[in-house]
Amino acid sequence: MSDVQQNLHDAVKVGIVSISDRASSGVYEDKGLPALQDWLTRALKNPIQFEPRLIPDEQAGISAALVELADAGCSLVLTTGGTGPALRDVTPEATLAVADKEMPGFGEQMRQISLAFVPTAILSRQVAVIRGHSLIINLPGQPKAIAETLEGLKNADGTQAVNGIFAAVPYCIDLIGGPYLETHEAVCKAFRPKSAIRAPRGA
Ligand SMILES: Nc1ncnc2c1ncn2[C@@H]1O[C@H](COP(=O)(O)OP(=O)(O)OP(=O)(O)O)[C@@H](O)[C@H]1O
Ligand SMILES: Nc1nc2c(c(=O)[nH]1)N[C@H]1C(S)=C(S)[C@@H](COP(=O)(O)O)O[C@H]1N2
Numbered sequence: 001m002s003d004v005q006q007n008l009h010d011a012v013k014v015g016i017v018s019i020s021d022r023a024s025s026g027v028y029e030d031k032g033l034p035a036l037q038d039w040l041t042r043a044l045k046n047p048i049q050f051e052p053r054l055i056p057d058e059q060a061g062i063s064a065a066l067v068e069l070a071d072a073g074c075s076l077v078l079t080t081g082g083t084g085p086a087l088r089d090v091t092p093e094a095t096l097a098v099a100d101k102e103m104p105g106f107g108e109q110m111r112q113i114s115l116a117f118v119p120t121a122i123l124s125r126q127v128a129v130i131r132g133h134s135l136i137i138n139l140p141g142q143p144k145a146i147a148e149t150l151e152g153l154k155n156a157d158g159t160q161a162v163n164g165i166f167a168a169v170p171y172c173i174d175l176i177g178g179p180y181l182e183t184h185e186a187v188c189k190a191f192r193p194k195s196a197i198r199a200p201r202g203a
Pocket of ligand 1: 030140
């Protein structure tokens, strides 16, 4: 029987939001939602209910989608796109507008990680916030940036060279009263203080 069939892991609802004028109007195919869904499915042992949204770079519409997803019980909401300096890039403003708390460490670490991949990493103004029981994190719009920032940089032998931000997500979600997230270590090794580690179910 699989872990899911045995109910070994809490179920989690995750909002995934691709913010792109061109993908949302059909000028090009959206690669943001598939990349988010693929990475989360590879990384998490928990059964995931995805809530996908594909929307244009409009501040009010982005804020409305984030509020709707947080109110619908998404413990985690990941956005992709609209974090740069272009006039239509307003994802950070839309995210901060619905925040109860800002979590600056996520943006700082993502820019640090991304510098290992591209010198233009400093152009991303990405933020992370808490709204109620939801952690909302902005990722850059380049589809490859999703795995890069969540997973970090690995050496040729698979050991971690730079930590991805997802390592800190499960404990953050514990602290805001969400489900207990568990990861596949080959993709991402989550960190929790010893006192916060729960004994495996069914052991
Ligand atoms: N949802 C997406 N699907 C596929 N490719 C994307 C997507 N979003 C961004 N990209 C790619 O990453 C590049 C940089 O993303 P950015 O968010 O800056 O897009 P943009 O230039 O603001 O345009 P748009 O909002 O229309 O996607 C884009 O030019 C495009 O090649
Ligand atoms: N990991 C990673 N971070 C990245 C990039 C990337 O390709 N990989 N692109 C950068 C670029 S070119 C820009 S302009 C900013 C903002 O991108 P966005 O407007 O698509 O969110 O993210 C930066 N961060």
